Amino acid sequence: MDNDSKPKPERIVLTEAQKKRRRERSIAIAWAVGLLVLLFFAVTFVKGPGVLVRPM
């Protein structure tokens, strides 16, 4: 039996609107993660070696 005769599994096809929204959400998450990384990086400069000291 060749590949063409095999029944193809059903796949979800995203509409253009769904693709656009998913891309927008992904970009927003990327910005948020980027900002978080930047904040942690900035604090290492602000606190210097004291970054390891975390008072209660």
Add this chain to the structure above:
Amino acid sequence: MSVVDQKAIELPPRISEASVADYFALLKPRVMSLVIFTALVGLMIAPGHVHPVLGFISILCIAVGAGASGALNMALEGDIDVLMSRTANRPIPRGRITRGEAMGFGLTLSFFSVMTLGALVNWYAGGLLAFTIFFYVVIYTMGLKRRTAQNIVIGGAAGALPPVVAWAAATGSLSVEPLLLFLIIFFWTPPHFWALALFRSDDYARAGVPMLPVVAGPDATRLQILLYTIVLVAIAAAPWPLGYFDWVYGVTSLVLGAGMLVLAINVYRHRTGSTALRATRRLFAFSILYLFALFAVLLLDVVARTVAPLIW
């Protein structure tokens, strides 16, 4: 018998079309703006120097924590939000975001806001932020809101905590001043929300939320608004004679307090028709200005004391 519901398997998977704006709406941006402002005042009036980066991180974490609380609140109240005209346009009632997605979003933001504040600033502030989120979501939303007419009185503590968290972020401790700010917001909450509930009582009744006007009636609510306003004005002015805030704050709080009192008396006196509705709406609108102006004076005072030595 199958463990998995056959219908669930047959249903097509739901593909989200939620936009970034929908998720942003889950954060209750208008509430968040007041949280940011009150927290900023708590941070600025705290003694000692706070590095701008750490100050920014503190306010950001408090804002995100407040937004997370809003998202969790909407996730838990999707069933009643759809019944009220004020909330029917939120992302969950409109079908843009599911309650599960909102719950996941809120829990994620809660975790990151608390952990970031704890790790980068101090764990005292982080713990207080976690308690604030817990209080708003578990005590207020899950516990009080649908059970008692005192829901917003006790639940108001959550909205009053941001300046306390900010003070803790700046100093690593607590003092009388942030507790005074806490008390001002705490006693401001009932007149503010009951004024809203008076002209939205049909909404709350339809949704089965036992707000005071629904349970005790509008006249009892008007009396409670007046009594809480008297307590609020006294508490807001108290820091001046007690020596915590200066005369500029004291005079402003008395002038604004007189305005709140006049409007609360109007709400108490006018009980029917369009005059009553107008009086209630005026009190609601002015209460926002009252809190904003009171905290703005404290902020301006700090700015003036910082800038004045540089000029003279």
